[in-house]
Amino acid sequence: MAKIGDIEVGEFPLLLAPMEDVSDPPFRALCKEQGADVVYTEFISSEGLIRDAAKSVMKLDIYEKERPVGIQIFGAVLDSMLQSVEIVEASGPDIIDINFGCPVKKVVSKGAGAGILKDIDLMVSLTEAMVKHTKLPITVKTRLGWDHDSIKIVEVAERLQDVGCKAISIHGRTRAQMYKGEADWKPIAEVKNNQRMHIPVFGNGDVDSPEKAMLMRDEYGLDGAMIGRASIGYPWFFKEVKHFFETGKHAAPPTMIERVEAARRHLQMAIDWKGETLGVFETRRHYTNYFKGIPHFKEYRMKMVTSDDSASVFEAFDEVLEKFGDFQFA
Ligand SMILES: Cc1cc2nc3c(=O)[nH]c(=O)nc-3n(C[C@H](O)[C@H](O)[C@H](O)COP(=O)(O)O)c2cc1C
Numbered sequence: 543m544a545k546i547g548d549i550e551v552g553e554f555p556l557l558l559a560p561m562e563d564v565s566d567p568p569f570r571a572l573c574k575e576q577g578a579d580v581v582y583t584e585f586i587s588s589e590g591l592i593r594d595a596a597k598s599v600m601k602l603d604i605y606e607k608e609r610p611v612g613i614q615i616f617g618a619v620l621d622s623m624l625q626s627v628e629i630v631e632a633s634g635p636d637i638i639d640i641n642f643g644c645p646v647k648k649v650v651s652k653g654a655g656a657g658i659l660k661d662i663d664l665m666v667s668l669t670e671a672m673v674k675h676t677k678l679p680i681t682v683k684t685r686l687g688w689d690h691d692s693i694k695i696v697e698v699a700e701r702l703q704d705v706g707c708k709a710i711s712i713h714g715r716t717r718a719q720m721y722k723g724e725a726d727w728k729p730i731a732e733v734k735n736n737q738r739m740h741i742p743v744f745g746n747g748d749v750d751s752p753e754k755a756m757l758m759r760d761e762y763g764l765d766g767a768m769i770g771r772a773s774i775g776y777p778w779f780f781k782e783v784k785h786f787f788e789t790g791k792h793a794a795p796p797t798m799i800e801r802v803e804a805a806r807r808h809l810q811m812a813i814d815w816k817g818e819t820l821g822v823f824e825t826r827r828h829y830t831n832y833f834k835g836i837p838h839f840k841e842y843r844m845k846m847v848t849s850d851d852s853a854s855v856f857e858a859f860d861e862v863l864e865k866f867g868d869f870q871f872a
Contacts, residue, residue: 545742546580546610546636546679548679551610551766552579554767554787556578556767556768556780557579557580558574558581558582558768559768559769560582560639561771562584564774565581567604567811568807568812568825569808571605572777572804572808573777574608576777577781577783578769578773581610582611582637582683583611585644586614586630587615588615588622588625591626592626599629602633609636610636612635612636612637612639612681613630613638613639614640615630615638615639615641616640616641616642616655617654618668620667620668620671627675631676636679637680637708638676638681639680639683640682641654642682643685643713643717645685645720650717659687665684665702666702669682669706679708680706681707682711683768684711685713685715685717686713686716686726687716687717688717688718690716690718692716693716695712695733696732696736699712699733699743700736700738700739703741708741709744710733710741711744711745712733712746713725713746713768714726714727714730715747725746727745731763734762734764734765743765746768746769746770749768753786755767755769755783756787769783775829775831776831776832778793778800795872798862798863798869801832802863805828805829805859806856806859809822813852818852822850822852822855830843833862835872842858842861842862842865
C-alpha cells in the first residue's frame with residue numbers, strides 16, 4: 543500500500559497529472575469517478591497567489607468528492623513560496639505539490655519549474671523550508687534533470703526525501719527534451735532501487751495504455767503511475783488500467799451514450815464553476831478525444847469547438863447521439 547504521508551493511496555495508485563487548463567475541478571471529478579486515486583491541480587504561480595491574482599486564486603478551488611487532492615505550486619523565491627503555502631493551506635488540500643519540472647521558457651527563465659534543476663541546492667532548501675512550514679505532506683514533481691549530461695535524479699530524490707518530501711513523481715524526460723522523444727523510465731527505476739529510498743516513487747511520461755502501466759509496475763517496479771495526456775478527453779483511462787490489472791483483459795471502450803453523457807456533465811460542471819463563456823471555452827480541448835475515431839465527424843466537432851454558447855454545444859451532443867448512437871468504438 544503506497545502512502546503519501548499518512549494518506550493511504552492504494553496499491554500502485556494511478557495519479558492524474560497536473561495539467562494547465564486541463565486538470566480543473568470538473569475534469570478532476572470525472573477522473574476520480576473513473577478510478578484516479580490521487581488528483582492534482584494544474585500548477586499555480588506562487589507570485590500570482592501572493593498578489594491575489596484572481597486567475598491564480600480560482601485555481602485553488604477544490605471539492606470534497608475529489609479527495610485526496612494535491613494543489614501544485616511553482617516559484618523559485620523562498621518568501622513567496624512560503625506565503626503561498628499558507629494561502630494554499632486555507633483551501634484545505636490533502637497534499638501540496640511543488641512543480642520542479644515545467645520546461646516552458648517563461649517559467650524556467652525565472653529559475654522556477656525545471657529551471658531549478660540547474661540549482662539542486664536551492665531545490666532542496668526550498669523543499670525543506672516548505673516541509674517545515676506546513677503540516678500537510680509536501681510532494682515534488684520533477685524531470686530527470688536539466689539535460690542528458692546532468693542527470694542526477696537518484697541523488698536529488700534522496701536529498702528531497704531526507705528533507706521531508708513525502709513522495710516524488712518523476713517525468714522520464716529532461717528539460718532539454720521538452721516533450722520530444724520517448725520518456726525513459728530507467729533512471730526512475732534507479733531512484734526506486736536506491737536502498738535508502740522509502741517514500742513512494744511515481745513514474746510519469748507516456749503511460750498511454752494499460753500494458754505500459756503494467757510495465758511500469760512490474761518491470762520498472764515503481765510505486766504508481768502518474769497519467770497526463772492519455773486522460774485528456776478520456777477519463778475512462780484510469781478504470782481501463784485497473785480492469786486490465788485485475789483481469790489481464792481490456793475493458794470494453796465506453797459507449798456513445800457514456801461519452802455523450804460524460805461530455806455533457808463535463809460542460810455543465812465547467813459552466814457551473816467558471817460561468818458560460820469560460821466553461822464553454824475550456825472544455826473544448828477534450829471533445830476530440832471524447833469522440834475519437836468516428837468517421838465523418840468533422841461537422842459536429844467543429845460545432846463543439848467553435849460555438850460560443852453552451853446551448854449550441856449541448857445541441858451538438860444531442861445530434862451526435864442521434865446520428866452515431868449505434869457507433870461501435872474499437
Ligand atoms: C496540456 C498540458 C499541461 C501541463 N501542465 C502541467 C502543470 O501545470 N504542472 C506540471 O507539473 N506538469 C504539467 N504538464 C506535464 C504533465 O503533468 C506530464 O508530466 C507530462 O504530460 C508527461 O506525462 P504524460 O505522457 O502522461 O502526458 C502538462 C502537460 C500537458 C500536456
